[in-house]
Amino acid sequence: MKRYLATSAALALATGSAMASGLDRTGQPIGIIFEEGTYVEFSAATTSVDLSGNDLGSGTATGDVGERFNMFGAGFKHDINENLSFALIFDQPWGVDVNYPTGGSALLGGTTAVADSNTLTALLRYKINNRFSVHGGLRYQELDGAINLAGAAYASIGSQYNVRVNKDGAFGWVAGVAYEVPEIALRAALTYSSEIEHDFDLNETFASSATAATSNKTKTPQSVNLDLQTGIAKDTLLFGGIRWAEHSVTDLVVPGLSGLAGRSVDLIDLDDSVTYTLGIGRRFNEQWSGSLALIYADVDGDKNVSPLAPTHGYEAVRLGVQYRQDNVTVSAGIRYTMLGDAIAAPSGTPAANFQDNDAVSFGLKVGYHF
Numbered sequence: 001m002k003r004y005l006a007t008s009a010a011l012a013l014a015t016g017s018a019m020a021s022g023l024d025r026t027g028q029p030i031g032i033i034f035e036e037g038t039y040v041e042f043s044a045a046t047t048s049v050d051l052s053g054n055d056l057g058s059g060t061a062t063g064d065v066g067e068r069f070n071m072f073g074a075g076f077k078h079d080i081n082e083n084l085s086f087a088l089i090f091d092q093p094w095g096v097d098v099n100y101p102t103g104g105s106a107l108l109g110g111t112t113a114v115a116d117s118n119t120l121t122a123l124l125r126y127k128i129n130n131r132f133s134v135h136g137g138l139r140y141q142e143l144d145g146a147i148n149l150a151g152a153a154y155a156s157i158g159s160q161y162n163v164r165v166n167k168d169g170a171f172g173w174v175a176g177v178a179y180e181v182p183e184i185a186l187r188a189a190l191t192y193s194s195e196i197e198h199d200f201d202l203n204e205t206f207a208s209s210a211t212a213a214t215s216n217k218t219k220t221p222q223s224v225n226l227d228l229q230t231g232i233a234k235d236t237l238l239f240g241g242i243r244w245a246e247h248s249v250t251d252l253v254v255p256g257l258s259g260l261a262g263r264s265v266d267l268i269d270l271d272d273s274v275t276y277t278l279g280i281g282r283r284f285n286e287q288w289s290g291s292l293a294l295i296y297a298d299v300d301g302d303k304n305v306s307p308l309a310p311t312h313g314y315e316a317v318r319l320g321v322q323y324r325q326d327n328v329t330v331s332a333g334i335r336y337t338m339l340g341d342a343i344a345a346p347s348g349t350p351a352a353n354f355q356d357n358d359a360v361s362f363g364l365k366v367g368y369h370f
Contacts, residue, residue, distance in 0.1 A: 023095060023268075024247070024273070025071060025093055026073070027225065028093050028121075028223065028225065029089075029225075029227075030087070030089065030121070030135065030189075030225075032075040033077060033087040033135055034178070034189070036369070038078045038079065038370040039077045039367060039370070040076045040077075041367035042074050043363065043365035044070065044071070045070070045071045045361055046069070046070045046363075047071075047360070049068065049097075049339075051098075052064045052065065053065075053105075053310065053353050053354035055105050055107050055108075055351065056107075056343075056350050056353055058106060060105055060106050060107075063100070063104035065100045065310065066359070067098065067114075068097075069095060071091075073091045075090065076088045083127045084124065086122075086125075087122075088120070088122055090120050090121075091119055091121075092116070092119065093117055093119055093141075094220055096309060098112065100112065100151070105351075107352060108150070108307055108344065108346075109150065110150030110160075111149055111150050112146075112147070112148045113146070116143070117142065117220075118142045119139060120139070121137060122139075123136065123174065124137055125178075130182070131179055132179055134178075135176045136173070136175035136176065138171060139171065139172045139174055139194075140169060141170060141171075141220065142167055143165070143167065143168060143220070146162070146164050147163050147308065148162045149161040153349070153351045154346065156261060157207065158207025160206070161204070161206055163203065163204045163205075163256075164203040166202070168200050169198075170197060170199075172194040172220075174193050175191070175192050176190050186230040187229050188226070188227070189227045190226050191224070192222070192223075193223045193224075194222055195220060195221055195246070197218070197219045198218050198219070199217050200215060200217070200218060201213070202216060204256040206257075206260065214256050216252065218250065218251060219249045221245045221247050222245075225241065226243075235282060235289075236282050237282070239279050239280070239293075240276070240277050240279065241275075241277040244272070245273055247270035247271060247273060248271055251267075252266060254267060265347070268306060268308065268309075269306045271305075273299045273313070275295065276298075278294050279292055279294065279318070289321075290321045291321075291322075292319055292320075294316070295316040295318060295337075296314075297340075299312050299340070304342075304343050305345065306344070306345075306346075307344035307345070307346050311357065312340040312341065314337050314340050316336060317335070317336055319333065319334050321333070328367070328368055329366070329368070330364075330365070331364070331365040332364050333363045334360070339357040339358055341353075341355045
């Protein structure tokens with residue numbers, strides 16, 4: 001019963017966050033550290049984004065600016081002894097894929113952004129007793145990306161600018177505490193993830209074809225995850241979570257462009273967010289179980305956002321199913337996300353209105369207990 005309830009919560013996360021606030025994609029889960037015995041898992045997810053709007057004033061359609069993206073993950077957990085466990089987690093927590101079609105928006109057409117991340121987290125968990133445990137460890141993270149600004153909204157810089165953010169790796173840390181009552185499958189886990197500062201080498205290219213090799217320090221946000229679950233009836237689990245992420249610390253102030261514009265130019269400009277999840281998991285028989293979850297992301301600030309992330313919060317519903325045979329568990333999930341309306345506002349000047357957009361995600365996870 002305990003093992004079923006633990007894996008049922010993992011099943012609900014089969015599609016990850018998929019399309020979340022700011023650059024946040026996975027929510028940085030650490031639930032694998034609570035698996036029993038020695039365990040390994042692999043996961044993959046894909047998200048199709050329908051993200052379109054209209055230029056303010058002219059009403060010209062932007063076209064679909066959201067690009068499909070894929071995510072991969074893996075994890076390994078092992079008990080060192082009765083009280084001490086180790087886990088290694090690979091995920092891709094941050095990303096952006098935005099492309100304003102040329103010939104669409106007169107104000108933003110040709111603007112693109114792509115960012116990718118790979119993160120490896122090494123965790124230790126120590127059981128103080130049958131109720132309390134602590135966990136923590138180190139996180140190594142690599143980031144890179146590219147941004148191209150184009151369109152009449154950027155006339156002050158010649159309507160064309162490109163910056164390449166070269167890959168950089170940096171370390172952060174994770175710490176948390178958990179309280180459990182195994183008899184009723186209750187667990188409350190609080191986890192803090194530190195911000196991670198990167199020192200990026202940049203290659204800037206201007207409309208004049210002039211280039212500049214510059215650099216800038218950028219942080220990914222600190223965050224706090226509260227994950228909850230409890231059995232509420234035979235073979236039935238209630239689970240939920242709250243995640244706070246300080247996205248406002250993530251900026252990209254590029255020296256060359258700032259000098260050209262005569263002011264500090266932040267190409268990212270994100271707001272902090274709090275994401276709430278509430279769901280229920282149910283075992284149907286020895287092999288099959290399922291889950292249903294509702295998700296809501298509340299984002300600080302008004303609806304004026306960066307054109308590189310033209311959404312403001314979201315609501316989502318996630319459906320998962322799991323099949324277990326012997327030591328093998330296969331989980332699959334689908335998630336439908338209603339993206340919050342937003343106004344793309346480069347440098348705070350409204351340019352395009354985005355309404356009634358959504359995303360659909362599919363995920364698959366395979367786990368094996370040794």
